[in-house]
Amino acid sequence: MTAEIRYRRVLLKVSGEALMGEQGFGIDVAVVDRIASDIAEARALGVEISVVIGGGNIFRGVAVASKGGDRVTGDHMGMLGTVINALALRTSLTKMGVDAIVLSAIAMPEICESFTQRAALQHQAAGRVVIFAGGTGNPFFTTDSAGALRAAEMGAAALFKGTQVDGIYSADPKLQPDAERYDKLTHAEVLQRGLAVMDVAAVALARENHIPIVVFSIHQKGEFARILAGAGRATIVSD
Numbered sequence: 001m002t003a004e005i006r007y008r009r010v011l012l013k014v015s016g017e018a019l020m021g022e023q024g025f026g027i028d029v030a031v032v033d034r035i036a037s038d039i040a041e042a043r044a045l046g047v048e049i050s051v052v053i054g055g056g057n058i059f060r061g062v063a064v065a066s067k068g069g070d071r072v073t074g075d076h077m078g079m080l081g082t083v084i085n086a087l088a089l090r091t092s093l094t095k096m097g098v099d100a101i102v103l104s105a106i107a108m109p110e111i112c113e114s115f116t117q118r119a120a121l122q123h124q125a126a127g128r129v130v131i132f133a134g135g136t137g138n139p140f141f142t143t144d145s146a147g148a149l150r151a152a153e154m155g156a157a158a159l160f161k162g163t164q165v166d167g168i169y170s171a172d173p174k175l176q177p178d179a180e181r182y183d184k185l186t187h188a189e190v191l192q193r194g195l196a197v198m199d200v201a202a203v204a205l206a207r208e209n210h211i212p213i214v215v216f217s218i219h220q221k222g223e224f225a226r227i228l229a230g231a232g233r234a235t236i237v238s239d
């Protein structure tokens, strides 16, 4: 399998919502363990992996804003949720013998290191899986945008979005089961057709930096490594 590795360094964006499994909220440790084992498997191919973790299983800032609360405070709560998820993922990776570190965009030195690009690159060069917590560190952004940003900062060859669906469709497949699925698209097509699998800012940043986006189902065990090895099921967005 190692002969045809498609990308040698990637950033994986993991949906927060994926971590709650069948529960309606929070973290299902069995699911986090399974995602960690997928990362370990991909790591064993010799691929350098860093991870941006979402927080939708715990909190989304818009939930506060939609009830008349302050959006910025809501987004701070959302970003804190991503730190909880990052600690859970690090725990699972450590359990299976994978060296991993959490770097947060929001300083909380008693809990984890703060993000700097220099530290992140050093940890990556030392063979660690770097988990980015706290999104971009700014309200009004998403962890998808954090994924595109960190992918650019880390020199990643691709941004993998591990999500609830197995690719990009002509419309949200959860709402329109007969939507057409694409194997390949350009960044411009995703933006022009308003394909909402990722937010516009994230796709635009990836396009500007010529970073391909690979959308795949995080629920398919082993899919991450299969795609890295040139197989698997995904939609690939490139120039």
Ligand SMILES: Nc1ncnc2c1ncn2[C@@H]1O[C@H](COP(=O)(O)OP(=O)(O)O)[C@@H](O)[C@H]1O
Pocket (backbone or CB within 6 Å): 014, 015, 016, 017, 018, 054, 056, 144, 162, 163, 164, 165, 167, 168, 169, 170, 171, 172, 173, 174, 194, 195, 196, 197, 198
């Ligand atoms: N054109 C589309 N193709 C695929 N998925 C879409 C599309 N439009 C909307 N979606 C929805 O976007 C979701 C992924 O976005 P988001 O909720 O931000 O996920 P995540 O929690 O993975 O960040 C998918 O689960 C899917 O239901």
Ligand SMILES: O=c1ccn([C@@H]2O[C@H](COP(=O)(O)OP(=O)(O)O)[C@@H](O)[C@H]2O)c(=O)[nH]1
Pocket (backbone or CB within 6 Å): 014, 015, 016, 017, 053, 054, 055, 056, 057, 059, 060, 061, 062, 074, 075, 076, 077, 078, 079, 081, 082, 134, 135, 136, 137, 138, 139, 140, 141, 142, 143, 144, 146
């Ligand atoms: O750079 C960021 C990233 C995230 N968030 C907040 O954190 C929440 C959780 O992130 P996201 O919705 O991207 O998680 P996912 O959809 O991946 O589970 C968001 O709703 C925002 O409130 C933010 O304010 N800035």
